Amino acid sequence: MHFIDQATIRVKAGDGGRGCVAFRREKFVPKGGPSGGDGGNGGSVWVVASKRLNTLYHLQFQREWKGGRGEHGMGSNCSGQHGEDVSIELPIGSVVRDKTSGELIADLTHDGERVLIAKGGRGGWGNQHFATATRQAPRFAQPGEEGEARELFIELKLIADVGLIGLPNAGKSTLISVISAAKPKIADYPFTTLVPNLGVVSADGGETFVVADIPGLIEGAHEGHGLGDQFLRHVERCSVLVHLVDLSANEQPDADAAVIARELAAYSRTLAEKPRIVVGSKLDSAIEGNSEKLRAYAAKQGYEYAEISAVVGDGVKELVRLLARFVRENRDAGQAPPPVRLDAGDTEEAGAPVVHLSPAPQDDEL
Numbered sequence: 001m002h003f004i005d006q007a008t009i010r011v012k013a014g015d016g017g018r019g020c021v022a023f024r025r026e027k028f029v030p031k032g033g034p035s036g037g038d039g040g041n042g043g044s045v046w047v048v049a050s051k052r053l054n055t056l057y058h059l060q061f062q063r064e065w066k067g068g069r070g071e072h073g074m075g076s077n078c079s080g081q082h083g084e085d086v087s088i089e090l091p092i093g094s095v096v097r098d099k100t101s102g103e104l105i106a107d108l109t110h111d112g113e114r115v116l117i118a119k120g121g122r123g124g125w126g127n128q129h130f131a132t133a134t135r136q137a138p139r140f141a142q143p144g145e146e147g148e149a150r151e152l153f154i155e156l157k158l159i160a161d162v163g164l165i166g167l168p169n170a171g172k173s174t175l176i177s178v179i180s181a182a183k184p185k186i187a188d189y190p191f192t193t194l195v196p197n198l199g200v201v202s203a204d205g206g207e208t209f210v211v212a213d214i215p216g217l218i219e220g221a222h223e224g225h226g227l228g229d230q231f232l233r234h235v236e237r238c239s240v241l242v243h244l245v246d247l248s249a250n251e252q253p254d255a256d257a258a259v260i261a262r263e264l265a266a267y268s269r270t271l272a273e274k275p276r277i278v279v280g281s282k283l284d285s286a287i288e289g290n291s292e293k294l295r296a297y298a299a300k301q302g303y304e305y306a307e308i309s310a311v312v313g314d315g316v317k318e319l320v321r322l323l324a325r326f327v328r329e330n331r332d333a334g335q336a337p338p339p340v341r342l343d344a345g346d347t348e349e350a351g352a353p354v355v356h357l358s359p360a361p362q363d364d365e366l
Contacts, residue, residue, distance in 0.1 A: 014042025
């Protein structure tokens with residue numbers, strides 16, 4: 001499995017070059033004097049958000065990044081060359097922290113965003129800078145400063161407007177395959193989805209938003225049961241959560257819904273308080289009385305409620321309109337960044353979350 005969403009790397013900015021101690025001895029310069037040049041500055045290390053990437057897989061092969069060292073100063077007032085900067089490309093949605101202190105260094109949300117994470121050392125002054133009326137032949141110069149070095153923890157949080165959550169086999173992958181061009185694996189056994197999938201949904205009027213399908217949760221996920229809650233970070237940026245509950249699984253859909261609610265609360269208070277829509281799925285094969293039970297649960301918790309059958313198409317158009325309204329309202333309130341859009345020519349890494357830009361089926365095609 002090549003979907004990597006966490007990585008630890010070490011970065012070291014380049015050291016500055018030493019200043020030079022030198023004196024002029026030209027034939028037609030009778031007084032001469034100090035002529036030591038300055039050392040060059042060390043190269044800095046930057047992180048750059050790039051839409052070309054969608055995982056941290058490339059960081060598994062290079063764990064150390066170093067900026068170029070500044071050249072030492074030279075005679076005849078010649079300064080050393082500056083060291084080359086190093087840029088580390090990261091996917092949009094990457095969060096960079098200092099591993100030791102936990103300090104937030106960068107949160108990359110836009111393509112091309114560039115953040116300095118380790119500054120190169122300043123080059124030392126040559127002896128030409130230390131000449132005075134009383135000290136006309138200084139025989140010393142400054143050493144170069146050391147570049148910054150730090151260990152970084154990088155975490156990828158996919159940027160999507162809507163996050164699909166629920167128990168395994170709740171119908172999340174089927175729904176995203178119907179409302180977008182995403183083609184996730186769909187089967188009748190648990191944990192079919194092993195990595196998040198992204199799909200772009202087209203609503204009425206050409207409005208679009210991004211939906212993330214998160215691998216299923218089970219009770220005790222925050223303790224590591226099943227696939228654990230390792231993928232919940234990918235819905236932390238979402239405007240709205242869609243909680244799918246299988247109406248055909250058993251006669252306790254409200255209890256199933258409560259399991260996911262507890263897992264969200266155990267993971268993050270912020271995540272638990274996000275706007276949420278409870279959706280009863282597999283309406284075409286629902287057990288009698290389950291719709292009423294789940295509707296009552298949603299009303300008690302204060303959530304919007306909807307029912308769909310993704311296979312048949314019942315309620316799907318209405319759900320897309322509801323999602324578009326929720327996304328529009330919450331995105332305007334600044335609760336989520338703008339959606340990620342990839343160019344059609346972008347390549348996809350094996351096992352990576354896939355963003356499909358083909359338009360979703362229109363109303364008359366559902």
